[in-house]
Amino acid sequence: xxxxxxxxxxxxxxxxxxxxxxxxxxxxxxxxxxxxxxxxxxxxxxxxxxxxxxxxxxxxxxxxxxxxxxxxxxxxxxxxxxxxxxxxxxxxxxxxxxxxxxxxxxxxxxxxxxxxxxxxxxxxxxxxxxxxxxxxxxxxxxxxxxxxxxxxxxxxxxxxxxxxxxxxxxxxxxxxxxxxxxxxxxxxxxxxxxxxxxxxxxxxxxxxxxxxxxxxxxxxxxxxxxxxxxxxxxxxxxxxxxxxxxxxxxxxxxxxxxxxxxxxxxxxxxxxxxxxxxxxxxxxxxxxxxxxxxxxxxxxxxxxxxxxxxxxxxxxxxxxxxxxxxxxxxxxxxxxxxxxxxxxxxxxxxxxxxxxxxxxxxxxxxxxxxxxxxxxxxxxxxxxxxxxxxxxxxxxxxxxxxxxxxxxxxxxxxxxxxxxxxxxxxxxxxxxxxxxxxxxxxxxxxxxxxxxxxxxxxxxxxxxxxxxxxxxxxxxxxxxxxxxxxxxxxxxxxxxxxxxxxxxxxxxxxxxxxxxxxxxxxxxxxxxxxxxxxxxxxxxxxxxxxxxxxxxxxxxxxxxxxxxxxxxxxxxxxxxxxxxxxxxxxxxxxxxxxxxxxxxxxxxxxxxxx
Amino acid sequence: xxxxxxxxxxxxxxxxxxxxxxxxxxxxxxxxxxxxxxxxxxxxxxxxxxxxxxxxxxxxxxxxxxxxxxxxxxxxxxxxxxxxxxxxxxxxxxxxxxxxxxxxxxxxxxxxxxxxxxxxxxxxxxxxxxxxxxxxxxxxxxxxxxxxxxxxxxxxxxxxxxxxxxxxxxxxxxxxxxxxxxxxxxxxxxxxxxxxxxxxxxxxxxxxxxxxxxxxxxxx
Numbered sequence: 165x166x167x168x169x170x171x172x173x174x175x176x177x178x179x180x181x182x183x184x185x186x187x188x189x190x191x192x193x194x195x196x197x198x199x200x201x202x203x204x205x206x207x208x209x210x211x212x213x214x215x216x217x218x219x220x221x222x223x224x225x226x227x228x229x230x231x232x233x234x235x236x237x238x239x240x241x242x243x244x245x246x247x248x249x250x251x252x253x254x255x256x257x258x259x260x261x262x263x264x265x266x267x268x269x270x271x272x273x274x275x276x277x278x279x280x281x282x283x284x285x286x287x288x289x290x291x292x293x294x295x296x297x298x299x300x301x302x303x304x305x306x307x308x309x310x311x312x313x314x315x316x317x318x319x320x321x322x323x324x325x326x327x328x329x330x331x332x333x334x335x336x337x338x339x340x341x342x343x344x345x346x347x348x349x350x351x352x353x354x355x356x357x358x359x360x361x362x363x364x365x366x367x368x369x370x371x372x373x374x375x376x377x378x379x380x381x382x383x384x385x386x387x388x389x390x391x392x393x394x395x396x397x398x399x400x401x402x403x404x405x406x407x408x409x410x411x412x413x414x415x416x417x418x419x420x421x422x423x424x425x426x427x428x429x430x431x432x433x434x435x436x437x438x439x440x441x442x443x444x445x446x447x448x449x450x451x452x453x454x455x456x457x458x459x460x461x462x463x464x465x466x467x468x469x470x471x472x473x474x475x476x477x478x479x480x481x482x483x484x485x486x487x488x489x490x491x492x493x494x495x496x497x498x499x500x501x502x503x504x505x506x507x508x509x510x511x512x513x514x515x516x517x518x519x520x521x522x523x524x525x526x527x528x529x530x531x532x533x534x535x536x537x538x539x540x541x542x543x544x545x546x547x548x549x550x551x552x553x554x555x556x557x558x559x560x561x562x563x564x565x566x567x568x569x570x571x572x573x574x575x576x577x578x579x580x581x582x583x584x585x586x587x588x589x590x591x592x593x594x595x596x597x598x599x600x601x602x603x604x605x606x607x608x609x610x611x612x613x614x615x616x617x618x619x620x621x622x623x624x625x626x627x628x629x630x631x632x633x634x635x636x637x638x639x640x641x642x643x644x645x646x647x648x649x650x651x652x653x654x655x656x657x658x659x660x661x662x663x664x665x666x667x668x669x670x671x672x673x674x675x676x677x678x679x680x681x682x683x684x685x686x687x688x689x690x691x692x693x694x695x696x697x698x699x700x701x702x703x704x705x706x707x708x709x710x711x712x713x714x715x716x717x718x719x720x721x722x723x724x725x726x727x728x729x730x731x732x733x734x735x736x737x738x739x740x741x742x743x744x745x746x747x748x749x750x751x752x753x754x755x756x757x758x759x760x761x762x763x764x765x766x767x768x769x770x771x772x773x774x
Numbered sequence: 775x776x777x778x779x780x781x782x783x784x785x786x787x788x789x790x791x792x793x794x795x796x797x798x799x800x801x802x803x804x805x806x807x808x809x810x811x812x813x814x815x816x817x818x819x820x821x822x823x824x825x826x827x828x829x830x831x832x833x834x835x836x837x838x839x840x841x842x843x844x845x846x847x848x849x850x851x852x853x854x855x856x857x858x859x860x861x862x863x864x865x866x867x868x869x870x871x872x873x874x875x876x877x878x879x880x881x882x883x884x885x886x887x888x889x890x891x892x893x894x895x896x897x898x899x900x901x902x903x904x905x906x907x908x909x910x911x912x913x914x915x916x917x918x919x920x921x922x923x924x925x926x927x928x929x930x931x932x933x934x935x936x937x938x939x940x941x942x943x944x945x946x947x948x949x950x951x952x953x954x955x956x957x958x959x960x961x962x963x964x965x966x967x968x969x970x971x972x973x974x975x976x977x978x979x980x981x982x983x984x985x986x987x988x989x990x991x992x993x994x
Binding site: 183 | 798799976
């Protein structure tokens with residue numbers, strides 16, 4: 165081990181996250197390797213190692229002969245300070261080698277607030293931030309993940325973005341890079357080829373011009389780049405790689421268990437939800453294969469907990485059959501199954517009661533909005549009766565804590581809708597009185613609200629975020645209305661949500677802002693420990709830009725949006741139709757009840773598995 | 775059902791795995807090898823697994839002991855080989871056997887201590903160190919479990935220490951009390967830094983070499 169590292173590790177918190185060597189970490193003989201990839205996650209080890217996408221692509225790349233993919237995470241502040249002081253460049257966990265010397269630096273970015281961490285990682289690696297300042301092919305800086313559906317705020321820093329699911333396209337990008345390296349292409353020649361791979365977006369091959377008021381005037385491709393870039397997906401989940409043999413960290417991470425992915429996409433169509441739109445169409449993995457992967461990954465990892473994961477797990481058609489099939493295995497292995505993202509309906513409750521072993525802690529529901537009118541507007545097809553029935557059942561079954569999640573600032577929200585949140589909490593309280601198995605234990609009802617962030621590629625992409633003053637007024641209103649001691653109200657003064665709203669619908673002008681914010685010290689800005697609103701506001705000021713232009717402006721129908729050239733499968737016409745229906749308070753049935761013609765099924769050339 | 779003990783080494787990257795993380799790591803290592811850990815019978819069952827003498831984070835060891843109970847009936851033979859196929863780098867099981875002696879019989883540990891001097895070992899270092907640890911009292915500050923600072927005298931806990939010198943390095947092989955109370959060998963570096971600041975090392979490294987009972991016999 166590097167002597168300098170040996171000196172600093174005893175002084176930092178949780179040093180095990182900086183040394184690698186975990187079970188199943190892939191080690192390769194460098195004499196057999198021609199292409200080295202640093203797979204970077206712009207957040208801490210604990211967060212990054214919990215990411216299934218990262219595990220999938222790590223496996224896919226390491227399955228390529230001659231390619232060694234290693235991991236790299238953003239160090240926590242204490243480690244960063246020590247590394248800078250000791251002049252240790254950011255290194256990959258497997259080999260300990262500095263990532264600046266690698267062929268490809270690949271980021272997985274799921275969240276806009278990770279953009280500053282990306283820049284800081286490049287800086288820690290000693291790699292120039294701007295693509296134009298990296299004139300040679302190596303290192304190639306690429307990025308994927310859901311935040312890339314609008315990657316304009318980092319367009320100047322990355323050489324290319326991978327849109328959609330990476331299993332197949334990452335292989336094509338790496339192979340093209342190897343060809344370029346073998347044949348001595350320059351970087352521009354490589355990028356001009358790469359932009360013709362399906363799902364690959366090369367920002368430098370597009371000129372963006374602006375109108376006087378700041379909106380986008382035109383996005384013009386050059387050097388033969390395609391006018392629209394359509395995301396890439398895996399069409400058949402039964403052929404998609406699943407990392408059954410995966411790294412088991414030697415230190416605790418956030419999701420410290422096996423994650424079994426049942427399907428991709430979501431049939432629900434909640435109008436605020438970016439994941440619900442961009443992961444379409446729905447594609448199921450067969451029950452047989454799920455059961456096989458479950459067994460393999462439990463046997464190999466030694467984990468005793470497994471999450472059946474998806475955007476809405478109770479919508480997996482053979483869910484009961486899968487649980488039936490796994491039950492004896494779980495019993496034998498003392499394995500706990502957890503089902504996140506369940507809907508508050510009877511079916512889910514029955515299933516959960518069956519799977520829940522031992523302690524019954526709390527249940528979490530996400531009604532998102534306080535009245536049926538607003539829930540219809542956002543197409544969250546959940547009724548208060550469903551919710552209360554689920555609560556009654558939970559209380560009767562011995563649960564004594566319920567968490568309820570809501571958003572404030574959803575489009576069309578009125579004070580009545582805000583007050584409705586307090587009413588729901590009161591009704592849940594009443595349900596407890598009616599049906600609690602053991603009243604002596606008391607009940608804890610927690611209401612949490614977050615500040616709605618409109619996202620690109622959703623029905624609400626044209627909507628403004630409410631101002632911070634208005635958000636705080638609604639918080640105060642709700643706080644007044646919640647007046648029983650059993651109901652705890654949590655909210656965040658979270659200016660992060662404001663900056664998230666700015667970045668998530670930002671354009672290329674924000675690259676400069678990001679660069680300045682980075683220079684002023686922005687890094688792990690998804691963490692409140694590091695986020696500073698004044699720093700961001702200063703950066704905007706220095707660039708002569710107004711963050712409210714991005715967060716709080718209503719976009720016109722027909723306006724060219726910074727991400728208009730990115731095609732996620734769902735058509736613009738469908739999103740606008742959903743937008744109009746939202747304002748009319750009309751719900752759209754889920755994809756299983758009736759296909760709404762969103763357009764995403766053209767990506768698989770058949771009806772989707774909804 | 776069997777009560778077993780593992781003898782394992784912990785070094786390199788694995789020396790940074792904390793005590794609790796190491797317990798978690800082993801809880802996954804056993805099922806990987808097809809062994810079923812026994813659980814306590816209480817309301818919140820927990821696996822019956824314990825580390826005899828936890829090693830401070832960052833130190834290496836050739837002689838860690840871990841006690842555990844499995845549902846299978848076994849004398850432990852073959853288990854070391856089985857587990858070694860699925861361990862993180864830096865952990866290696868040296869033996870697995872029935873736990874015969876109670877952990878409380880463990881009395882002393884032998885360790886190798888290394889002090890780095892990046893600009894060369896100052897003249898007179900060994901003499902100064904020998905003189906310091908020949909005194910009857912050498913107090914060092916130690917953080918207690920309750921995060922308070924306490925003064926402890928290291929001398930009664932130190933049975934023997936042999937100093938040696940190599941280029942840019944001072945070494946010590948020491949035998950110290952292992953528990954009730956025990957001495958963390960790294961505290962010797964703190965003692966030097968606070969009592970002999972002119973000879974303060976740039977870095978101190980500790981490796982546990984062997985464990986003994988009160989009579990000085992190897993403890994297994």
